[in-house]
Amino acid sequence: MKALTDLFRDWMPHQRWFGGKGREWAEVSENGFFLDRGNPVLSVHRVRVTYADGARETYLVPLSWRDHPAEELESAFVGAIANDGKETYAYDAMRDRDATPSWLIHLVNASTVGPMHFHPAGVAYIPEGLPGDIVSGEQSNTSLIYGQEAILKLFRRLEPGLNPDVEVHAALRSTENEHIAPLLGHIEIDEDDDPSTPPATVAMLQTFVPNASDGWRLATASVRDLYAEGDLHADEVGGDFAGESERLGAATASVHADMAAVLPTEPADDEWYGAVAAQMNDRLTAAIEVVPQLAEHAERIRALYSAVAESREPVVRQRVHGDLHLGQVLRTATGWIVLDFEGEPARPLASRRELDSPLRDVAGMLRSFDYAARHMLVEQPDDTQRAYRAQEWAARNRAAYCTGYSTASGLDPCGESPLLRAFEADKCVYECVYEARNRPHWLMIPLNSLSRLTSHE
Ligand SMILES: Nc1ncnc2c1ncn2[C@@H]1O[C@H](COP(=O)(O)OP(=O)(O)O)[C@@H](O)[C@H]1O
Numbered sequence: 107m108k109a110l111t112d113l114f115r116d117w118m119p120h121q122r123w124f125g126g127k128g129r130e131w132a133e134v135s136e137n138g139f140f141l142d143r144g145n146p147v148l149s150v151h152r153v154r155v156t157y158a159d160g161a162r163e164t165y166l167v168p169l170s171w172r173d174h175p176a177e178e179l180e181s182a183f184v185g186a187i188a189n190d191g192k193e194t195y196a197y198d199a200m201r202d203r204d205a206t207p208s209w210l211i212h213l214v215n216a217s218t219v220g221p222m223h224f225h226p227a228g229v230a231y232i233p234e235g236l237p238g239d240i241v242s243g244e245q246s247n248t249s250l251i252y253g254q255e256a257i258l259k260l261f262r263r264l265e266p267g268l269n270p271d272v273e274v275h276a277a278l279r280s281t282e283n284e285h286i287a288p289l290l291g292h293i294e295i296d297e298d299d300d301p302s303t304p305p306a307t308v309a310m311l312q313t314f315v316p317n318a319s320d321g322w323r324l325a326t327a328s329v330r331d332l333y334a335e336g337d338l339h340a341d342e343v344g345g346d347f348a349g350e351s352e353r354l355g356a357a358t359a360s361v362h363a364d365m366a367a368v369l370p371t372e373p374a375d376d377e378w379y380g381a382v383a384a385q386m387n388d389r390l391t392a393a394i395e396v397v398p399q400l401a402e403h404a405e406r407i408r409a410l411y412s413a414v415a416e417s418r419e420p421v422v423r424q425r426v427h428g429d430l431h432l433g434q435v436l437r438t439a440t441g442w443i444v445l446d447f448e449g450e451p452a453r454p455l456a457s458r459r460e461l462d463s464p465l466r467d468v469a470g471m472l473r474s475f476d477y478a479a480r481h482m483l484v485e486q487p488d489d490t491q492r493a494y495r496a497q498e499w500a501a502r503n504r505a506a507y508c509t510g511y512s513t514a515s516g517l518d519p520c521g522e523s524p525l526l527r528a529f530e531a532d533k534c535v536y537e538c539v540y541e542a543r544n545r546p547h548w549l550m551i552p553l554n555s556l557s558r559l560t561s562h563e
């Protein structure tokens with residue numbers, strides 16, 4: 107009969123949220139406790155994986171337990187182990203609806219269970235008693251939707267310290283900004299061996315925004331409309347997106363202004379420009395190891411980074427979103443909502459919390475317009491007519507976004523800015539690594555963009 111750690115070793119590499127796919131496991135240990143002894147029993151495990159190269163990661167894995175195999179939970183089956191001589195069956199608790207109400211009940215009660223602490227946010231209403239449904243297409247995190255009222259995001263990879271998504275949403279509560287989904291609570295877990303280490307954030311509960319579509323889906327529908335009309339320009343087709351892009355620019359400016367009002371800010375000093383250029387150079391050096399095709403652009407990219415240190419354009423550093431793209435914004439009946447202030451998932455937590463230029467986010471969204479316009483060309487690389495249309499669509503929507511941002515903030519983010527150009531290149535470099543690891547057939551999107559960016563097209 108298997109031990110619990112054997113179950114994790116067999117099952118975790120097949121989970122979408124597991125970041126160590128393809129890496130050899132040298133060791134695995136687990137530390138678990140019971141969150142609920144009801145029916146089903148719910149246990150929570152910190153699973154520590156040490157890889158063959160010595161690197162370590164800790165994942166959070168909640169399991170629900172049955173005395174008999176549950177047919178309806180077949181796809182959530184993790185494995186069976188012996189308990190007091192009897193076989194017991196473990197399931198992925200995030201896919202077991204009967205186990206999902208527990209998280210909200212504990213939040214309402216502000217419980218502490220073993221090392222886990224539940225923190226409701228102020229006087230927030232938490233829809234206790236509802237079961238949660240898993241969000242399909244989960245990525246590095248796993249989310250449960252409770253009715254149409256709340257969404258719980260479970261952060262799978264544990265890192266000590268408050269997650270920036272919780273930190274920023276908590277700070278923004280007082281602003282009543284209409285472009286964010288209010289925080290309802292969060293959950294933390296203590297580090298097991300070392301009491302001086304701050305707890306890790308396990309989950310965040312937020313108001314669910316009903317009847318919304320994400321920006322990527324809407325933008326790409328607009329591009330499809332344009333492609334279907336070979337002869338019309340982007341401003342002539344029914345699905346023109348520029349009005350939405352302008353409103354999205356205004357929403358971004360509003361969120362930035364409120365983040366600057368309630369979280370620390372600091373004017374950039376001379377050192378900052380050099381440090382930013384150095385960070386981008388280091389990231390490029392590391393990226394070339396993963397994507398050798400980047401080498402041919404390296405010299406021109408590094409010239410863009412040098413221009414940042416040379417131009418020293420005025421910057422007030424502040425907290426930013428850190429990974430803003432069309433997939434992170436939702437369009438409701440009334441406007442845009444910005445989600446997921448976690449920053450780039452691959453960066454260490456401390457660097458994701460650093461103060462930065464808000465142009466970092468503007469660059470992320472400008473890149474996303476480029477992606478939306480060009481991702482369909484992946485299948486038709488020689489279609490010059492569509493490539494021309496894509497260029498037009500991207501330029502039109504990028505400009506509209508900048509207009510919305512500057513109208514709302516009084517600052518034109520997209521004028522001649524070496525910093526913006528460098529941030530776009532840096533994001534492209536990040537995207538090359540992301541695509542090489544996750545969607546190699548899309549690698550040409552950021553690679554082609556780099557050619558354009560570095561040739562001043
Ligand atoms: N407050 C919300 N209301 C409605 N849908 C949401 C909300 N938060 C997230 N979602 C949906 O869940 C998906 C994943 O959320 P996100 O916070 O971006 O998680 P991840 O970090 O895993 O990408 C989003 O694309 C969105 O469709």
Ligand SMILES: O=P(O)(O)O[C@H]1O[C@H](CO)[C@@H](O[C@H]2O[C@H](CO)[C@@H](O)[C@H](O)[C@H]2O)[C@H](O)[C@H]1O
Pocket residue numbers: 245246322429431432433434450451470473474475477478537540
């Ligand atoms: O999972 P996250 O939302 O945190 O972001 C990661 O995945 C994104 C892809 O889903 C990736 O975004 C890239 O692809 C998008 C289209 O799918 C495009 O709109 C973005 O501009 C492009 O960066 C993101 O970089 C990554 O962190």
